[in-house]
Amino acid sequence: MMIKKRMNPRILLFSIVVLLIFGYNGVPQESAEAVTAEEKPVDEKKLTIGEEERFILPSPTDGKGRFTEGLVETYGYNALVGIRYPVFNKASIDARLFEQVHQVVDGFTTSNGGRQVKPGEDRAVLTGSYTTHEALERYTSVQLVFQVYNPQDGKHSTEVRSLIFDNANNKIVSTKDLFTDQALQVIASKTDAYLKDNETFRGLIEEKRYATGIAGNWENYKLLQLTADGIEITLMPGQAFPASQGVVVIPLSYEDVGTALKQERDREVATQPKKPVETSPQVDPNAKKIAFTFDDGPSAETTGKILDTMKEYGAKGTFFVLGHMAEKNPDVIKRAVEEGHQLGNHTYGHPDLTTLSDEKIQNTIAVTNDIVEKATGVTMKIVRPTYGAVDADVQRALSDYPLINWSLDTLDWKSRNTDSVVEKVLSAVKEGDIILFHDIYETTAEAIAILVPKLVEQGYTIVTVEQLMESDGEVLEGGRIYTHKTVAPVEADTATEGE
């Protein structure tokens, strides 16, 4: 048993003030808003010194009409704890916050509480402060920042905990609950762009540490906070930059991040199930339309040739690109966009989606979207499943994207024969068809050069998938499979026209 020592209350008060100030110093950015000059004086009579006693330091307010509390503990003269944390007067939040604080305090006292400080030696010190944000009329985001001073090695260390409370459901949500995998990839790439745009950080990049530290996985972004205007990403000392750089905070606006929060998106979907998509150039609604679709490119040679033909005849196509090909040939898809063609997503490396987890499915699509967006500024809205293979899991994982298969397969990949591809199309084509080609074969490019003028001559208008499917006001739904445009039966008296 330790004998309780009496400490001069004025010294203790001084310690508390120092601690609280010290604590705030370690907090990134907007922490200043948590500090107020109007803190009530500490009621000295409540202070108790002892091995395991703590007291609550009431100190209204944090400027937002909420209470914050301080926690100060002393362990004889060996160790000192001074933590400030917010109080919301809401059991669901307060209890969990205090639990987090406890965990850190327990860890600290386990290693420092029992140590005997020798005369002239410093005490071990744990300080804690916080920031809070209200976001999107639904979330309360709290970040707890702890600093530990260890007198034995004279070093300071930092621990950060982020908690996001979903006030609609009274629960804590993780970043993974909040963001889709696509969004995570976008966040990672925007973080990268932010850091590389910043002179200070750019100069500190050590390739390997940096690449690992900001890679788009949940572990790297678990300290994310929601704010009124966007998100804040906290990188721990040593995570992406040398530890001497300390905690790095990256603010991104909701606009930057581009992809909505999961719940927000769900709500949007629920309230407005038919979100109109940007309309592409108008096509005569009475035209006899078909869509040419090209998979597995873009290729530097053959895609260019196809674009040349399409341009000559005013035909528009849809290119379902692979992420790894788009990476290599960004100029080709840029040209396709400039010339009015549509881009769709065909995954990064052509995996069979039915063999992948939801996370991996979303990841391969997100990564590809990001590459194409960077190269062209276009956000792809449709997906062509590799091998046309879709099951219920794929549909669920890709519930944001209409899944576009086909009604006419040219088997160009198999025959690699221009005449065979031409014959396949001409013998079977009908209004509303979505035709499957691969723009990576010379034989296909040659077939296109024959087919486009022939079909135009036959009265077909060759359009993008969007123009084919949505020109009459139909809106494609995410997660649904489409193979062609259903053409309304023609009136009896006009049925024979043109035949």
Ligand code: NI
């Ligand atoms: Ni393919």
